[in-house]
Amino acid sequence: xxxxxxxxxxxxxxxxxxxxxxxxxxxxxxxxxxxxxxxxxxxxxxxxxxxxxxxxxxxxxxxxxxxxxxxxxxxxxxxxxxxxxxxxxxxxxxxxxxxxxxxxxxxxxxxxxxxxxxxxxxxxxxxxxxxxxxxxxxxxxxxxxxxxxxxxxxxxxxxxxxxxxxxxxxxxxxxxxxxxxxxxxxxxxxxxxxxxxxxxxxxxxxxxxxxxxxxxxxxxxxxxxxxxxxxxxxxxxxxxxxxxxxxxxxxxxxxxxxxxxxxxxxxxxxxxxxxxxxxxxxxxxxxxxxxxxxx
Amino acid sequence: xxxxxxxxxxxxxxxxxxxxxxxxxxxxxxxxxxxxxxxxxxxxxxxxxxxxxxxxxxxxxxxxxxxxxxxxxxxxxxxxxxxxxxxxxxxxxxxxxxxxxxxxxxxxxxxxxxxxxxxxxxxxxxxxxxxxxxxxxxxxxxxxxxxxxxxxxxxxxxxxxxxxxxxxxxxxxxxxxxxxxxxxxxxxxxxxxxxxxxxxxxxxxxxxxxxxxxxxxxxxxxxxxxxxxxxxxxxxxxxxxxxxxxxxxxxxxxxxxxxxxxxxxxxxxxxxxxxxxxxxxxxxxxxxxxxxxxxxxxxxxxxxxxxxxxxxxxxxxxxxxxxxxxxxxxxxxxxxxxxxxxxxxxxxxxxxxxxxxxxxxxxxxxxxxxxxxxxxxxxxxxxxxxxxxxxxxxxxxxxxxxxxxxxxxxxxxxxxxxxxxxxxxxxxxxxxxxxxxxxxxxxxxxxxxxxxxxxxxxxxxxxxxxxxxxxxxxxxxxxxxxxxxxxxxxxxxxxxxx
Numbered sequence: 001x002x003x004x005x006x007x008x009x010x011x012x013x014x015x016x017x018x019x020x021x022x023x024x025x026x027x028x029x030x031x032x033x034x035x036x037x038x039x040x041x042x043x044x045x046x047x048x049x050x051x052x053x054x055x056x057x058x059x060x061x062x063x064x065x066x067x068x069x070x071x072x073x074x075x076x077x078x079x080x081x082x083x084x085x086x087x088x089x090x091x092x093x094x095x096x097x098x099x100x101x102x103x104x105x106x107x108x109x110x111x112x113x114x115x116x117x118x119x120x121x122x123x124x125x126x127x128x129x130x131x132x133x134x135x136x137x138x139x140x141x142x143x144x145x146x147x148x149x150x151x152x153x154x155x156x157x158x159x160x161x162x163x164x165x166x167x168x169x170x171x172x173x174x175x176x177x178x179x180x181x182x183x184x185x186x187x188x189x190x191x192x193x194x195x196x197x198x199x200x201x202x203x204x205x206x207x208x209x210x211x212x213x214x215x216x217x218x219x220x221x222x223x224x225x226x227x228x229x230x231x232x233x234x235x236x237x238x239x240x241x242x243x244x245x246x247x248x249x250x251x252x253x254x255x256x257x258x259x260x261x262x263x264x265x266x267x268x269x270x271x272x273x274x275x276x277x278x279x280x281x282x283x284x285x286x287x288x289x290x291x292x293x294x295x
Numbered sequence: 296x297x298x299x300x301x302x303x304x305x306x307x308x309x310x311x312x313x314x315x316x317x318x319x320x321x322x323x324x325x326x327x328x329x330x331x332x333x334x335x336x337x338x339x340x341x342x343x344x345x346x347x348x349x350x351x352x353x354x355x356x357x358x359x360x361x362x363x364x365x366x367x368x369x370x371x372x373x374x375x376x377x378x379x380x381x382x383x384x385x386x387x388x389x390x391x392x393x394x395x396x397x398x399x400x401x402x403x404x405x406x407x408x409x410x411x412x413x414x415x416x417x418x419x420x421x422x423x424x425x426x427x428x429x430x431x432x433x434x435x436x437x438x439x440x441x442x443x444x445x446x447x448x449x450x451x452x453x454x455x456x457x458x459x460x461x462x463x464x465x466x467x468x469x470x471x472x473x474x475x476x477x478x479x480x481x482x483x484x485x486x487x488x489x490x491x492x493x494x495x496x497x498x499x500x501x502x503x504x505x506x507x508x509x510x511x512x513x514x515x516x517x518x519x520x521x522x523x524x525x526x527x528x529x530x531x532x533x534x535x536x537x538x539x540x541x542x543x544x545x546x547x548x549x550x551x552x553x554x555x556x557x558x559x560x561x562x563x564x565x566x567x568x569x570x571x572x573x574x575x576x577x578x579x580x581x582x583x584x585x586x587x588x589x590x591x592x593x594x595x596x597x598x599x600x601x602x603x604x605x606x607x608x609x610x611x612x613x614x615x616x617x618x619x620x621x622x623x624x625x626x627x628x629x630x631x632x633x634x635x636x637x638x639x640x641x642x643x644x645x646x647x648x649x650x651x652x653x654x655x656x657x658x659x660x661x662x663x664x665x666x667x668x669x670x671x672x673x674x675x676x677x678x679x680x681x682x683x684x685x686x687x688x689x690x691x692x693x694x695x696x697x698x699x700x701x702x703x704x705x706x707x708x709x710x711x712x713x714x715x716x717x718x719x720x721x722x723x724x725x726x727x728x729x730x731x732x733x734x735x736x737x738x739x740x741x742x743x744x745x746x747x748x749x750x751x752x753x754x755x756x757x758x759x760x761x762x763x764x765x766x767x768x769x770x771x772x773x774x775x776x777x778x779x780x781x782x783x784x785x786x787x788x789x790x791x792x793x
Binding site: 045155157244263264 | 416419420423426427429533543546594595597598612755758759763764766767768769770771
C-alpha cells in the first residue's frame, strides 16, 4: 500500500479503518471462542485416539437426560435467588444506616469495601476454616447458641452445606451492594423528602413511597451485575465443598469445569457452558424488559 | 575412605547430631575432614506441613554419588542448555528433587530442570492438554496409577529406552524396582508406563501411649480395629476420637478409604465379568462396618481428605489411622507436632476374607493396604526425549532414591536396594525424617497391598462417580447403603458403556 493510499484512508469519512482493529479483537476474543464452543458442543474428545469426534446432537440429548445437570441447575437457581435476596436486603439496610453521617461511619464504609479486594477463592478458604467442625469460629458460635449440633459439620451435611457456601458469598458481596446503594442514595434529590416530612410522612412511608421508587434503576443495575455473577458461581464451591456432600452444592459452572477438565469431556463441557450462557442471556433480557432499565 | 564407608560414617554422624549426642561444631569439624565444604553443610531448609520434605536438616550434607554425577556429566554433553519440564503433584520425591537435589543434576549436566508442583487434578489437566495437543510442553510426565491406562500410549516404555546403550545409566537395574509395584502401578496392557516413582500405601498408625493406657494392642483384624477405636472413643471422646478417616465427598481420598474397607471384608470393585459388585453381600458388609466405624471418628471427618486426617492425628484429635505411611515422619518430627515418638506402625489389619486377582477384573488386586503411587515417564511428544531420559534415570536411580528417603521424604522407596541402604537405615530412629516405619511399609507392599483396577474410565469412576455417591450416602442422601451401592452400580455401568 502506497503512502498516498494510507493518507487517503486516514482522512476518509469511513469509520472502518478506525473500527477494524477493535472488530478484529472482538472476533478473536469473543466471536471465535463462541463459535468454537458451539462447534465443540457437537463433538466429543476421544481420549484414546486423541481426536475430536463428531457426535451430532448427542451432547444436547445427554444434557436433557442428565440428572446431575438438572440438579446443578436447581442448585444454581437456589443459590442465585437466596444470595440475591439477602444481599439486596442487607445491602439496602446497611446503606440506609451508613447514609446517616454519624461519627465513624466513614471508616466503616472504607472497611466494608475491603472484602471486595479479597479473591473469592481465598474468601472460600477462609470460610472453610471458619466453619471447621473442630476449631471454626462460626461452628463454635452456632454450637454455643444451640443452633447447630456439635456432631454436624456445616459443609459436609446435606442440609447445611449450601448455606455454608452462601455465607461466604453473602459476606463478601453484600458490601458491593452497600456501595452501589449508598451512591444511589447520595444522588437522590432532597426536595421530595423535605416535602414528605412537612406533610408528616413516617420514615417507613418515605422509604416505600420515595426512596424505593427513585432507587429502582440503581437496584436494577445492581441486581443485573450481581445476578450474572451469582449464576456463574465457581470459586466458593471449588474451594469449600467440591460440589459435595454428594451433589448438594454442584452448580452449573462447577459441573461444566469438572466435565471439561477432570473427565476430558470437552464437547459436553462446552454444551454445559453454552447452556449457562443462554440462560443468563434470557434471564438478563427478561429482567431488563420487566425492570425497564435503559442504558 | 571408600565412598560407601564415607556415606555410612556421615549418616551415623548426622544421626548423632539429630539426637543431640554431638554438637554442631563437632559435626562440622568431622564433616570437613570427610572433605565436605561449608556450602554442602548449609542448614537453611524450610519445611511446610505435609510437603513431605522433612526437617532432618543435618541430612542435607548427603550428596549424590560422584560416580553417578560423572556419568550424568559425560552423557549430557550434547544436551547442555536444554530445559526440561515436569508437572507433578506435591509428593516426597518431587519435593526433595525440586528443593534440594536437582541442583546437583543441573550443575553436572548443564540441563535446566523446571518442576511445577501442583494439586493432583491440575497435573491431570496439564497432562491431558499436553497429550491432546501433542505440544510437548512437558518432557516428563508424572502419571498417577489411576491414569496409567489413559496415557500408556503417550510415553516411552523405559524397557525400550534402556536398549539405547549410549544413554543407559550403568547399574540402573530396572529389576531392582519392587515387582509388586511394577505390576500395580506401572504395567498396562503389556506396556510399562514409566517406572515406579513413589509408593504411598495404607499402613496402621496408632498412638502407642493411648493404646498402652487403655490396655489395647495394635489391631490385627478388622474387628479389632473397630473395637479398639470404639474403646478409645468411649474413654477419650469427644476430645480424642478413636480413629481418623479421609471421607470428603467427591474426593479420591474417600474412594481410597472405601476400597480398603471393601477389600477388608472380602469384597471387590469388579467381578471377572467386569461388573461392579460393590453392592454384593461383602460390599454391604463393608459399608455396615464402615458406617459403624465412623461413629469412632471426629465430627469433621466428612470434610477431610488425607490432609485433614493426618492433621487430626498430628494434633491429637484422633488416636489412630489406617492411611498413607508417608505421614509418619511428619508425626515423628518434634518441631512440627507434639506427638513425636508417641506413634507406632503396624501392617494393616487382616481382611475377614480376601478375593484373589482372578476373582476380579481389570487387574484389581484386593488388599487392605491400599496402594497409591505414580510413575515417572518420558513424554512421546517431548522435544528433548534423550535429555529427559537421562534426568529420569538419575531421578529414579537407587542413589537418588536413597537420598530422597534419607532427607526425610517418608514415602516408601520403590527400589528393593534402597530399603537396605545404610543412609536410609541410619534414620530409623525417633525424630524428624524418620525411616523407622519403612520395614512395615515394605512388608505391607509385599503381603497386604491392594491395587485398584486399571481401565481408562477409572479416573472418572474413582474421582467422581464412587466418592460422590459415597459422600451422598454419608450425608444422608440415600435411604440405605444398599440403595447407594445399587446407584453406584448403575452409574458405573453407564460410564463403562460410554
